Amino acid sequence: LLALAGAQALTPAHYLSLPDVARLQNLLSQQFTGLDSAYYSVVGLSKLGATIPDHEGVCQFLKSQLDPMSIDSLFFAAETSQAISGCEIPVSNETRDILLAAVSEDSTMTQIHRAVSALSSLGLPLASQEVVGALTGRINKEDNVMAGGGVQGTAARLSQQTELGGILEEIEDLTARLDDLGGIYLQFEEGLEATALFVTAAYSLSDHVDMEPPLKEDQVIQLVNSIFSKKSWDSLAEAFSVASAAAALSNNRFHVPVIVSALGPATLLVTDVMSQPLALANVLVESAYSVASKSVILSHASFTLNDGVFELNFMSSRPASGYYQFAVAVTGDTRLVGNHVELKVKVSTEVVVNNMDLSVVDKDQSIGTKTTRVDYPSKGKSSFTADSHQNFAMAFQLVDVNTGVELTPHQTFVKLHNQKTGQEVVFVAEPDSKNLYKFELDIGERKSEFNSISGTYSLHLIVGDATLENPILWNVADVVLKFVDEEAPVAIQPKTLYVPKPEIQHLFREPEKKPPTVVSNTFTALILSPLLLLLILWLKLGANISNFSFTPSTILFHVGHAAMLGLMYVYWTHLNMFQTLKYLAIIGSVTFLAGNRMLAQIAVKRYVP
Amino acid sequence: MSNSVISVISRFLEEYTTTTPNKLKVVDSYLFYILLTGALQFLYCLLVGTFPFNSFLSGFISCVGAFILGVCLRIQINPQNKGDFLSISPERAFADFLFAHTVLHLVVMNFIG
Numbered sequence: 174l175l176a177l178a179g180a181q182a183l184t185p186a187h188y189l190s191l192p193d194v195a196r197l198q199n200l201l202s203q204q205f206t207g208l209d210s211a212y213y214s215v216v217g218l219s220k221l222g223a224t225i226p227d228h229e230g231v232c233q234f235l236k237s238q239l240d241p242m243s244i245d246s247l248f249f250a251a252e253t254s255q256a257i258s259g260c261e262i263p264v265s266n267e268t269r270d271i272l273l274a275a276v277s278e279d280s281t282m283t284q285i286h287r288a289v290s291a292l293s294s295l296g297l298p299l300a301s302q303e304v305v306g307a308l309t310g311r312i313n314k315e316d317n318v319m320a321g322g323g324v325q326g327t328a329a330r331l332s333q334q335t336e337l338g339g340i341l342e343e344i345e346d347l348t349a350r351l352d353d354l355g356g357i358y359l360q361f362e363e364g365l366e367a368t369a370l371f372v373t374a375a376y377s378l379s380d381h382v383d384m385e386p387p388l389k390e391d392q393v394i395q396l397v398n399s400i401f402s403k404k405s406w407d408s409l410a411e412a413f414s415v416a417s418a419a420a421a422l423s424n425n426r427f428h429v430p431v432i433v434s435a436l437g438p439a440t441l442l443v444t445d446v447m448s449q450p451l452a453l454a455n456v457l458v459e460s461a462y463s464v465a466s467k468s469v470i471l472s473h474a475s476f477t478l479n480d481g482v483f484e485l486n487f488m489s490s491r492p493a494s495g496y497y498q499f500a501v502a503v504t505g506d507t508r509l510v511g512n513h514v515e516l517k518v519k520v521s522t523e524v525v526v527n528n529m530d531l532s533v534v535d536k537d538q539s540i541g542t543k544t545t546r547v548d549y550p551s552k553g554k555s556s557f558t559a560d561s562h563q564n565f566a567m568a569f570q571l572v573d574v575n576t577g578v579e580l581t582p583h584q585t586f587v588k589l590h591n592q593k594t595g596q597e598v599v600f601v602a603e604p605d606s607k608n609l610y611k612f613e614l615d616i617g618e619r620k621s622e623f624n625s626i627s628g629t630y631s632l633h634l635i636v637g638d639a640t641l642e643n644p645i646l647w648n649v650a651d652v653v654l655k656f657v658d659e660e661a662p663v664a665i666q667p668k669t670l671y672v673p674k675p676e677i678q679h680l681f682r683e684p685e686k687k688p689p690t691v692v693s694n695t696f697t698a699l700i701l702s703p704l705l706l707l708l709i710l711w712l713k714l715g716a717n718i719s720n721f722s723f724t725p726s727t728i729l730f731h732v733g734h735a736a737m738l739g740l741m742y743v744y745w746t747h748l749n750m751f752q753t754l755k756y757l758a759i760i761g762s763v764t765f766l767a768g769n770r771m772l773a774q775i776a777v778k779r780y781v782p
Numbered sequence: 783m784s785n786s787v788i789s790v791i792s793r794f795l796e797e798y799t800t801t802t803p804n805k806l807k808v809v810d811s812y813l814f815y816i817l818l819t820g821a822l823q824f825l826y827c828l829l830v831g832t833f834p835f836n837s838f839l840s841g842f843i844s845c846v847g848a849f850i851l852g853v854c855l856r857i858q859i860n861p862q863n864k865g866d867f868l869s870i871s872p873e874r875a876f877a878d879f880l881f882a883h884t885v886l887h888l889v890v891m892n893f894i895g
Binding site for chain 2: 685686687688692693696699700703704706707710711714715716734737738741744745750753757761768769772773775776
C-alpha cells in the first residue's frame with residue numbers, strides 16, 4: 174500500500190484551494206455600498222472567472238452613483254463597466270478635460286493611474302508621451318510601493334510603442350525592496366494588499382511590453398506564499414487585490430506557479446494558484462529511490478491523466494516495504510514555476526510470524542532441548558515450566574506476506590505478564606545476521622526484574638513498525654517460572670509519585686550552652702579584684718592627686734574624659750557606630766582642647782630652668 | 783642552679799625598688815593590674831569555654847592593647863630615655879596614650895557585642 178507525504182524544496186506552501194476561492198467569491202458578492210465596492214466586487218469576480226449576475230442592475234447602479242467631477246468615481250465606474258457587457262458610461266467634454274488635466278506631475282500617482290485607466294476604459298484618447306512624462310516625474314516624488322504598482326498599472330494602458338525603459342528600471346528598484354521572511358515568504362513591509370497589487374500590475378505590464386518581469390522563480394514562489402497565506406480578508410479592497418493577483422499568476426505570459434497536491438496514494442492533482450487544472454501539464458517521476466538502501470527503483474516514469482488527476486501505477490513493480498523519495502516534475506509549459514516537487518512515499522505491508530519455536534534449555538546443557546513449535550495465531554497447548562537452572566528460549570522469523578522477504582521491524586518485544594499480580598516484564602528480541610529472531614531468558618539472572626515472584630506468566634509477542642499494516646500482539650504460550658528465595662507475592666503498587674511527601678521539620682540553630690550563672694558571677698568578681706590590688710599598690714607607692722589644680726581647663730578635661738568613657742558604655746548598650754562617632758567627635762574635641770591646655774600648664778609648672 | 787636564679791631575682795627586685803622613680807612605679811603597678819586582668823580572662827576561657835567568643839576576644843584584646851599602650855607610655859616618660867624622645871614631652875606622651883586608648887575602647891566596645 175502507498176501513502177504520500179510532504180513536499181520539500183521551494184514549492185508553493187500556500188495557494189487558493191477551491192474552498193478558498195469560494196470564500197473569496199462570497200466576500201466579493203456582497204451588496205454594493207458605493208462605486209468603490211461595486212468596482213472591487215464586479216472586477217474581482219470577473220478576475221476569478223465567476224459570473225456576475227444582473228449586469229443591467231449593475232449598470233444602472235453605476236450610472237446613478239457616478240459623480241462626473243470626481244476622478245475616483247469615474248475610474249470605478251469606467252473599470253466596472255468594462256467588466257460587464259452592454260454598459261456605456263456617458264462622457265461629456267468636461268469629464269474628458271478633468272481626466273486629462275489629472276495627468277500631470279502634480280497629481281498623486283493614484284490619481285494619474287485612475288485618470289489614465291478611466292480614459293482608456295472610456296475609449297477616450299490620451300497622449301502616451303505626456304503620461305510617461307507625468308509618471309517619471311511623479312515617481313521621483315512618490316517613492317513607495319503603492320506608487321510603483323500605480324506606475325505599472327498605468328504604463329500597461331499606454332500604447333505599445335511608448336518608450337518605457339525608464340519606468341521598467343524603476344520597477345526593478347522597487348522589487349529589491351521586498352522583504353524575505355525565512356526564505357519562504359516575500360512581501361513588502363506595506364502589507365498584503367500592496368504586495369498583491371504590485372504583483373498584479375507587474376505582470377500586467379510585462380505582458381503588455383512582452384518583457385519578463387524582474388522576478389526570479391524562487392521569488393515568484395515566495396510571493397505566492399505571502400499573498401495566499403491569508404485565508405480570510407479584512408476588507409473588500411484586500412480581497413480584490415488577492416483575486417487580481419491570483420488571476421495574474423494563473424494567466425500571464427511568463428510565470429505560472431504550479432501547485433501539486435497529493436490526493437491519495439500515487440495520485441496527484443496539478444493546478445495553478447487558483448486551483449484550476451493546468452491544461453497542458455505532463456507529470457512524470459524523474460527518479461524514485463528507497464530511503465533506506467538509496468537504490469533507485471524508478472526513473473522517468475510518467476503519470477497518466479485520469480479524469481483530471483494524475484495517477485501512477487507504482488505497486489505493480491512490487492516494491493519492498495519502507496520509505497521512498499520521489500522527485501516529480503511537471504512539464505509541458507515553459508512558464509511553469511515551482512514545478513519540481515519532492516514527495517515522500519511509504520509502502521506498507523503485512524507481516525506474518527513463521528517458525529515460532531519455544532524451548533526450555535538447561536544451563537549446563539546436560540539435558541537435551543525440547544522444542545515446541547507454535548503456529549500463529551494459536552496458543553501453545555501446554556504451558557512451559559522453567560526454574561533458575563534453566564533458560565527459556567524463543568526463535569522465530571518475521572516475513573513479509575507479499576514478497577516473502579524477512580523483515581526487521583522497529584518493535585519486536587516479548588512480554589511476560591504475571592496473571593496473579595498484574596506485573597509485566599518486557600524484553601527485546603534481536604535478530605541475528607540471517608534475520609532470524611532469537612530470544613533467551615536466563616531465569617536465574619533475571620529474577621530481580623520479576624521480583625522473584627514465581628507463578629504463571631503469559632507470554633506475548635509484540636511486533637510493530639510504521640510500515641506494517643498489521644501490528645501483532647500474540648499470546649504465544651503460558652510459562653510457569655520458579656524462582657528460589659521467593660518473596661510473598663505482593664500486589665504491585667502503582668508508583669506513588671504524586672502523594673504528599675513527609676514534612677521536613679526545620680531545626681533552628683540551638684543556642685549554645687551557657688555556663689551556669691554562679692560560675693560567670695564568680696569570675697566577674699575575680700576579674701574585678703586586680704583593680705582592688707592596683708588601688709592598694711598605688712596607695713603604697715604614694716600616688717596622689719595633690720597637684721590637682723582647679724583650673725577650668727582641668728575640670729573641663731576631666732569632665733570631658735569621663736563623658737567619653739560614659740559614651741563608651743552608652744555605645745555598648747544603645748547606640749551604633751555612626752551615632753557614637755558623632756558624639757565622640759563633639760566630646761572628644763572639647764576634651765582635647767581642654768586637655769591640651771591642662772597638659773601645657775603642667776608642663777610649664779614642671780619646667781624648671 | 784636555682785640558687786643563682788633566686789639571687790638574680792632578689793638582686794633585680796632590690797635594684798628595681800631603689801632606682802626606679804615613683805612615677806614609673808605607678809605605671810608599672812598599672813601594667814601589673816592589666817596583666818592580671820588579662821590572665822584571669824584567659825583562665826576563664828580555658829576553664830569554662832569560648833562562649834561568647836567575641837566577648838572574650840574583645841576583653842582580651844582590650845587588656846593586651848592597654849598593656850602595650852602602657853608600656854609605650856612608660857618608655858616615653860622614662861627620664862633615662864629622654865635622649866630618644868627629644869620632641870615628645872611626658873605630657874605629649876600622656877596625650878597620645880589617652881588618644882590611642884579612645885580608639886582602642888571604641889573598637890573593643892564595638893566588638894564586645
